[in-house]
Amino acid sequence: xxxxxxxxFHDAVEAALHEEMARDSRVLxxxxxxxxxxxxxxxxxxxxxxxxxxxxxxIIAGTAAGAAAxxxxxxxxxxxxxxxxxxxxxxxxxxGKLRYxxxxxxxxxxxxxxxxxxGWSVGAQHNHNLEAWFVHAxxxxxxxxxxxxxxxxxxxxxxxxxxxxLFFMDIGLAFAPGEVPEADEVVPLGKAAIxxxxxxxxxxxxxxxxxxxxxxxxxxxxxxVSAEVVDLRTLxxxxxxTILASVRKTGRAVLVHEAxxxxxxxxxxxxxxxxxxxxxxxxPIVRLxxxxxxxxxxxxxxxxxxxxxxxxxxxxxxxxxxxxxxxxIW
Amino acid sequence: xxxxxxxxLPAPNRLDLLAAMLRIRAYEEKIVAFHAAGPFPNVCTSxxxxxAAVGVVSALRAEDQILTNHRSAGxxxxxxxxxxxxxxxxxxxxxxxxxxxxxxxxxxxKELGVVLTSTIVGGELSLAPGVALSRAMLGGEGIVVCFxxxxxxxxxxxxxxxxxxxxWNLPVLYVCENNQWQAFVHRKETMVGDHVAPWAAPYxxxxxxxxxxxxxxxxxxxxxxxxxVRETRRxxxxxxxxxxQRGHMEPHDQSYVDPAELEAWMAKDPIARLEARLLEAGExxxxxxxxxxxxxxQAIEEAAAFAAASPYPDPADLATGVYA
Numbered sequence: 001x002x003x004x005x006x007x008x009f010h011d012a013v014e015a016a017l018h019e020e021m022a023r024d025s026r027v028l029x030x031x032x033x034x035x036x037x038x039x040x041x042x043x044x045x046x047x048x049x050x051x052x053x054x055x056x057x058x059i060i061a062g063t064a065a066g067a068a069a070x071x072x073x074x075x076x077x078x079x080x081x082x083x084x085x086x087x088x089x090x091x092x093x094x095x096g097k098l099r100y101x102x103x104x105x106x107x108x109x110x111x112x113x114x115x116x117x118x119g120w121s122v123g124a125q126h127n128h129n130l131e132a133w134f135v136h137a138x139x140x141x142x143x144x145x146x147x148x149x150x151x152x153x154x155x156x157x158x159x160x161x162x163x164x165x166l167f168f169m170d171i172g173l174a175f176a177p178g179e180v181p182e183a184d185e186v187v188p189l190g191k192a193a194i195x196x197x198x199x200x201x202x203x204x205x206x207x208x209x210x211x212x213x214x215x216x217x218x219x220x221x222x223x224x225v226s227a228e229v230v231d232l233r234t235l236x237x238x239x240x241x242t243i244l245a246s247v248r249k250t251g252r253a254v255l256v257h258e259a260x261x262x263x264x265x266x267x268x269x270x271x272x273x274x275x276x277x278x279x280x281x282x283x284p285i286v287r288l289x290x291x292x293x294x295x296x297x298x299x300x301x302x303x304x305x306x307x308x309x310x311x312x313x314x315x316x317x318x319x320x321x322x323x324x325x326x327x328x329i330w
Numbered sequence: 331x332x333x334x335x336x337x338x339l340p341a342p343n344r345l346d347l348l349a350a351m352l353r354i355r356a357y358e359e360k361i362v363a364f365h366a367a368g369p370f371p372n373v374c375t376s377x378x379x380x381x382a383a384v385g386v387v388s389a390l391r392a393e394d395q396i397l398t399n400h401r402s403a404g405x406x407x408x409x410x411x412x413x414x415x416x417x418x419x420x421x422x423x424x425x426x427x428x429x430x431x432x433x434x435x436x437x438x439x440k441e442l443g444v445v446l447t448s449t450i451v452g453g454e455l456s457l458a459p460g461v462a463l464s465r466a467m468l469g470g471e472g473i474v475v476c477f478x479x480x481x482x483x484x485x486x487x488x489x490x491x492x493x494x495x496x497x498w499n500l501p502v503l504y505v506c507e508n509n510q511w512q513a514f515v516h517r518k519e520t521m522v523g524d525h526v527a528p529w530a531a532p533y534x535x536x537x538x539x540x541x542x543x544x545x546x547x548x549x550x551x552x553x554x555x556x557x558x559v560r561e562t563r564r565x566x567x568x569x570x571x572x573x574x575q576r577g578h579m580e581p582h583d584q585s586y587v588d589p590a591e592l593e594a595w596m597a598k599d600p601i602a603r604l605e606a607r608l609l610e611a612g613e614x615x616x617x618x619x620x621x622x623x624x625x626x627x628q629a630i631e632e633a634a635a636f637a638a639a640s641p642y643p644d645p646a647d648l649a650t651g652v653y654a
Contacts, residue, residue, distance in 0.1 A: 026468075028467070049467075051498075053494070054490065054493060054494060056490040056493075056494070058486070058490055059456060059459065059487060059490035059491055059493075059494050061456075062453075062456025062457050062460060062487065062491075063456075063457075063459045063460035063463060063494060064460060065456075065457055065460060066397075066457035066458060066459060066461040066462075066463070066464070067458020067460035067463045068460070069445060069446055069457070069460070069461070070395070070460070070461045070464035070465075070468075071443060071464045071468050072460075072463065072464050072467060072468070074460075077481075079574070084434065089450050089452075089456065089487075090453075090454060090456050090457075093450050093453060094448055094450075095444075095452060096456060098436075098438075098446060098448070099651065099652070099653075099654065100431055100652045101358050101428060101432050101436045101649055102428050102431075102432065102436070102438045103426070103427065103428035103429035103430075103431050103432065103650045103651070104429070105428070105438060105439075105440040106438070106440065106445070106446065107654045109654075118441070137459075138652050139652050139653065141653075161654075162653075162654030163653050163654050177451075181503065183596075197546060200604075248364055262385050301370050304550065
């Protein structure tokens with residue numbers, strides 16, 4: 001049986017980096033404060049493979065893309081997700097497109113790491129859940145794990161993948177501990193996880209709000225409502241089969257994320273369900289998301305920005321009650 | 331500016347340089363002719379900048395790598411790319427170097443070391459340090475050459491690129507073709523000073539400005555610059571002072587160009603200058619020159635025929651190859 005050890009999300013990512021750098025000499029890491037903050041990696045792999053960079057996201061991401069196209073497998077730390085705005089050309093136009101545009105002559109095996117989400121009162125220029133932007137960009141893959149074990153396993157998968165991966169870490173989870181397998185376990189990209197099985201309603205989420213959904217599911221269970229919780233883990237490629245199977249089973253879907261609603265991941269998942277599992281739906285699809293507003297710094301406001309467990313439970317309750325008492329609206 | 335005193339090269343080399351420039355000119359003129367004949371994909375020609383391309387690329391070695399930009403035909407042809415496969419790419423055919431997915435703007439040819447082409451102005455500057463980092467970490471003697479223009483030098487990424495290449499000691503030869511034009515705007519309106527080369531010094535990078543319309547001078551400067559990069563494994567910036575003889579893109583429009591400036595630069599046409607030099611030195615006769623022109627045109631006619639006869643990609647493959 002795999003030995004499990006307690007580890008924070010942050011340390012789980014570091015453990016994955018350590019293992020992958022030991023496994024493959026082409027893997028290197030650079031970014032803002034990388035060598036300063038990741039002393040263990042620096043000690044183990046030296047200053048050639050663990051580097052500090054200028055605070056210049058464009059050239060960090062561009063250098064990663066250039067290196068990835070010509071034989072290295074870089075991981076870059078861009079710190080906070082809004083800083084990715086400075087690296088959009090390099091990530092979207094170069095890393096995402098140049099494989100296709102070159103007729104497959106080049107691949108871009110690279111990982112861009114960034115933190116986002118409420119929890120540190122850092123305000124909207126450090127906290128902006130913009131993961132859906134990258135889902136929309138061809139050639140890029142996007143992961144956003146909810147547990148330290150997934151953080152480790154998905155980072156390992158991302159580093160081994162031949163395509164560029166955006167790896168978002170939820171700030172609110174960064175120092176939350178969890179069980180992590182000590183062994184070399186890869187969590188494949190594109191596979192969702194059923195965090196809790198249920199039969200009445202499916203709560204679909206990713207990152208921090210998976211835990212909010214689990215809390216809501218617990219409250220619902222006390223009332224006799226059985227909620228299934230799906231953790232997407234990878235936002236692109238999306239595990240459509242797991243989403244559809246769950247919704248076909250429960251007939252109801254609540255989509256939950258901290259990112260704002262318009263054109264968010266929830267919109268895509270809702271469209272998928274409507275297109276492919278419409279006949280299974282017993283009630284309309286519901287989305288609970290952050291508002292169309294910059295994330296505030298004030299702690300209570302920042303916490304209120306993300307969907308809350310009682311609101312999720314209320315939404316699920318309403319869906320279940322509605323279909324018990326009335327015929328579907330369509 | 332470095333005096334453009336020509337360094338005599340062995341005669342075959344001077345003729346080779348001329349032949350290479352004529353090939354590029356014939357290629358670009360064929361594209362202009364295609365445009366005159368009817369709808370054709372937009373192309374940014376490099377007419378007038380042939381000496382910068384041929385002079386620099388002729389100074390490189392097989393193991394060196396090139397990153398280029400939207401005005402790339404000269405760099406590709408000078409490196410030995412087949413004009414037929416380039417034209418096929420421009421025309422969206424499956425025999426193109428990038429299977430018709432690049433078009434004229436993003437042609438890269440891995441086997442020739444033309445590794446990445448970004449047409450986002452400055453994109454090539456963002457990618458070059460990473461390519462050089464691979465060279466530095468994976469071994470190999472080659473250097474990385476990054477072609478860009480005065481327009482790209484005004485992008486923030488130029489400064490980020492030079493700074494990082496300098497602090498990380500990366501073997502990048504930055505080649506700025508200062509062609510005086512930033513798309514539809516003269517650089518005098520939008521850039522401080524006339525030259526880009528002085529911008530290298532604050533980053534601890536040596537530089538040289540050369541008459542970019544004198545292919546022999548460019549070649550000499552590029553040999554020097556490349557030798558510096560090879561020896562020091564550090565960046566160097568070479569500025570080729572040249573001129574874009576046509577509009578930003580085809581179909582061509584120069585209504586915004588000062589005719590006097592254009593005339594002055596046309597008198598410094600890089601091909602005419604080398605031809606005059608070769609004729610004067612007796613290395614070429616007018617008949618020989620005509621034969622070289624005909625040869626270049628013939629090669630491009632054959633290339634165009636190949637491209638035009640090539641199939642379009644299968645629409646069924648539209649979304650394949652996005653992911654590895």
